[in-house]
Amino acid sequence: MNINTILSNLEAKHPGEKEYLQAVKEVLICVEDVYNQHPEFEKAKIIERMVEPDRIVTFRVTWVDDKGEVQNNIGYRVQFNNAIGPYKGGIRFHASVNLSILKFLGFEQTFKNALTTLPMGGAKGGSDFSPRGKSDAEIMRFCQAFILCLWKNLGPDRDVPAGDIGVGGREVGYMYGMYKKLVNECTGTFTGKGLDFGGSLIRPEATGFGALYFVQSMLAEKGDTIKGKTVAVSGFGNVAWGATLKATELGAKVVTISGPDGYIYDPDGISGDKIDYMLYLRATGEDIVAPYAEKYPNATFFPGKKPWEQKVDIALPCATQNEVDGEDAKKLVANGVELVAEVSNMGCTPEAIDTFIESKTTYAPGKAVNAGGVATSGLEMSQNAEHLQWSAEEVDDRLHAIMKNIHTQCVKHGTEEDGYINYMKGANIAGFMKVANAMMGQGII
Numbered sequence: 001m002n003i004n005t006i007l008s009n010l011e012a013k014h015p016g017e018k019e020y021l022q023a024v025k026e027v028l029i030c031v032e033d034v035y036n037q038h039p040e041f042e043k044a045k046i047i048e049r050m051v052e053p054d055r056i057v058t059f060r061v062t063w064v065d066d067k068g069e070v071q072n073n074i075g076y077r078v079q080f081n082n083a084i085g086p087y088k089g090g091i092r093f094h095a096s097v098n099l100s101i102l103k104f105l106g107f108e109q110t111f112k113n114a115l116t117t118l119p120m121g122g123a124k125g126g127s128d129f130s131p132r133g134k135s136d137a138e139i140m141r142f143c144q145a146f147i148l149c150l151w152k153n154l155g156p157d158r159d160v161p162a163g164d165i166g167v168g169g170r171e172v173g174y175m176y177g178m179y180k181k182l183v184n185e186c187t188g189t190f191t192g193k194g195l196d197f198g199g200s201l202i203r204p205e206a207t208g209f210g211a212l213y214f215v216q217s218m219l220a221e222k223g224d225t226i227k228g229k230t231v232a233v234s235g236f237g238n239v240a241w242g243a244t245l246k247a248t249e250l251g252a253k254v255v256t257i258s259g260p261d262g263y264i265y266d267p268d269g270i271s272g273d274k275i276d277y278m279l280y281l282r283a284t285g286e287d288i289v290a291p292y293a294e295k296y297p298n299a300t301f302f303p304g305k306k307p308w309e310q311k312v313d314i315a316l317p318c319a320t321q322n323e324v325d326g327e328d329a330k331k332l333v334a335n336g337v338e339l340v341a342e343v344s345n346m347g348c349t350p351e352a353i354d355t356f357i358e359s360k361t362t363y364a365p366g367k368a369v370n371a372g373g374v375a376t377s378g379l380e381m382s383q384n385a386e387h388l389q390w391s392a393e394e395v396d397d398r399l400h401a402i403m404k405n406i407h408t409q410c411v412k413h414g415t416e417e418d419g420y421i422n423y424m425k426g427a428n429i430a431g432f433m434k435v436a437n438a439m440m441g442q443g444i445i
């Protein structure tokens with residue numbers, strides 16, 4: 001494989017899609033050696049096929065706001081790869097959404113889903129619709145209009161969406177409701193549904209819980225535990241909430257959360273009712289964390305800043321892509337951070353990752369760390385298919401086992417000669433090999 005040729009061809013075909021090209025480059029660099037040991041991959045043009053989505057659906061979403069004005073947004077579904085199972089991945093509603101971001105997310109999702117060991121292909125969708133400040137009625141009308149455009153491409157064995165940034169239980173409920181009305185079938189073609197209509201226990205917690213199970217395995221590998229460690233979390237949405245809840249339960253102290261307006265430092269730890277308060281902050285729809293410092297005066301609000309300047313043992317980016325840059329990484333390393341686990345997708349820039357790996361800081365990428373979310377979506381699909389609902393304990397046990405297994409795969413493929421575990425390499429190789437073998441087994445299609 002000639003990485004430079006593949007990348008320059010992609011760049012010529014898709015100019016300016018920087019997040020997508022960044023995600024592809026990371027995988028290519030990691031899998032180059034194993035790929036070259038398999039001439040049959042080269043002959044079947046596996047990598048050229050894998051880096052392009054199977055299909056992209058783009059559509060105009062037109063809806064009416066509360067003032068009676070007609071609004072237009074763009075909607076997308078990137079069906080990236082279904083070699084392993086039906087397309088599966090979340091939907092993101094955020095003003096920043098564009099094709100490059102959804103292609104990077106769909107590409108990453110393909111490998112992440114492969115790592116879960118469950119039969120799911122990779123996809124991602126979304127819209128540049130911004131939920132910030134929108135009324136409940138506006139959110140519902142937008143979700144309904146979005147699904148009117150997309151429903152024909154979905155199905156329990158075709159493509160199963162879920163939530164992502166800006167899409168939680170409420171939005172999934174509205175989208176699933178419209179989908180169900182159109183197809184007149186209760187096949188559960190969404191995950192993250194409400195518990196009363198086919199949702200799974202533990203799904204809301206799963207991304208954060210799974211991440212902490214993964215962090216526990218990383219620490220155990222070093223003969224350490226999480227008890228008593230200080231943790232910086234970014235974001236304050238569903239993922240940050242689940243991570244804070246589990247980290248606290250395991251005896252760690254979470255001292256930061258953040259929003260687009262800045263970050264909160266709480267030296268007493270974000271625990272108990274403060275964790276519930278995160279849900280309240282999110283539910284206001286204003287997308288700010290500043291009110292936390294008014295409610296809990298021991299905490300400080302740092303406007304316009306990121307939490308990575310604080311001295312902590314563990315950093316858990318839980319907000320969005322590229323939220324930890326090279327400078328942030330240098331600060332974390334200089335302050336003696338022991339472990340960085342991306343809970344957001346592609347939370348670190350390539351410069352940040354280089355800084356962690358060069359300083360031999362224990363670092364793991366989102367596609368391994370946050371796979372518990374989609375894994376539990378896979379468990380929701382299983383429950384829907386057998387028309388049953390499992391207990392919270394059963395789902396949590398399976399989630400825990402899946403995260404341990406992903407950790408084992410990363411160690412197997414990522415351990416370097418000096419013993420340093422390159423989790424990025426391990427996750428990319430393990431995910432890639434599974435997708436490549438599945439594609440090989442199904443011929444040239």
Ligand code: 2IT
Pocket residue numbers: 088089090091109160161162163164165191345370371373374375377
């Ligand atoms: O990035 C992700 O893995 C998700 N947003 C969850 C996807 C899913 O299908 O549960």
